[in-house]
Amino acid sequence: PAQRLAAEVGAEAIDYQGKPNLDADMFIIAVSDxxxxxxxxxxxxxxxxxxxxxxxxxxxxxxxxxxxYGVLYPLQSLRKEMQEIPEIPFLVDGSDEAVTKYLEDFARSLSPMVARMGDDDRIRLHTAAVIVSNFTNHLYAITEDFCRHEHLSFDLLKPLILETASRIRHVSPAEVQTGPAVRKDIQTLDKHLRILTAYPKLRTTYLRLTDSIMNP
Incomplete structure (x- = not known):
């Protein structure tokens, strides 16, 4: 995959045992932490x-x-199977003002969403990214498993998932929170909890999220 990408953008791909071309303007080390x-x-x-x-x-x-040296952090979940590249915010930071400005200009050639951000704020935003992306996807996964066991089609939930996500493009998530917890609909909550008795881990998650919504 690295060689294919390099060929597409006119770059050179090497592993870290290889010798890089030192004529390059910038070296981007894009590997796991x-x-x-x-x-x-x-x-x-x-x-x-x-x-x-x-x-x-x-x-x-x-x-x-x-x-x-510096950081060029793409705040997006990317997979090689993607047919289209989504909108990608970039967070940049450099060892001095000149490096930061260079990275900022480079990032703006790739995306209109570019922000300068130091180590402390970047790790905080990374934490937030894990919550809104990884944790949300995990909720999808355990709900899909629940649907499978209950012989329900998870596909029927996908339009709701997309609609809910689309709402927060223009308003705060807190303003569009819906459901029995925000209404304090105890009867409906009790019905759900009885159904989830057979799924203790999911029931615990349901209870904790309900409490978080009811007691922000």
Whole structure:
């Protein structure tokens, strides 16, 4: 996949045992957080601009390898199976103002949504991203499992999922919260909890989220 992508954009793909072309303007190390620590010592990029793409890793992990370093973090969930690239906000940070400005301009060539953000705020936003993306998807997964066991079609819920997500493009999520918990509809909540007796983990999740909605 790396070689195919490099061919499409006129770049060069190497593994971290290879020797990079030092004529490049910038080196983007796009690997997992764990692999980042492992591969950095293999590169000799003295006085070259080097950036990583991790949301939860400090920019300063690159400091021992070059005086010019930074972060180019795409705040989006990306998969190689995607047919179209979605809108991608970029968060940038650099070792000095010149590097930050360079990364900002580069990111704006890729997306209209670009923000400068240091380590502390970036890890906070990364935390928020895990909650709204990973946790939400997990709720879909455990609900799909519930539907499967109850011989219900999860596909019937997909229009509701898309409609609910689309509402927050223009208003605060708190303003469009619906359901029995926000209405304090105890009778309906009790019916749901009786159904979920056979699914203790899902029932616990239901109770905790209900309490969070009723007692914000």
């Amino acid at each position: 764990h692999a980042l620590q492992e591969c950095l010592p293999h590169f000799n990029l003295d006085h070259k601009l080097v950036v990583h793409t991790a949301g939860s890793v400090s920019r300063d992990v690159l400091k021992p390898f070059s005086p010019f």
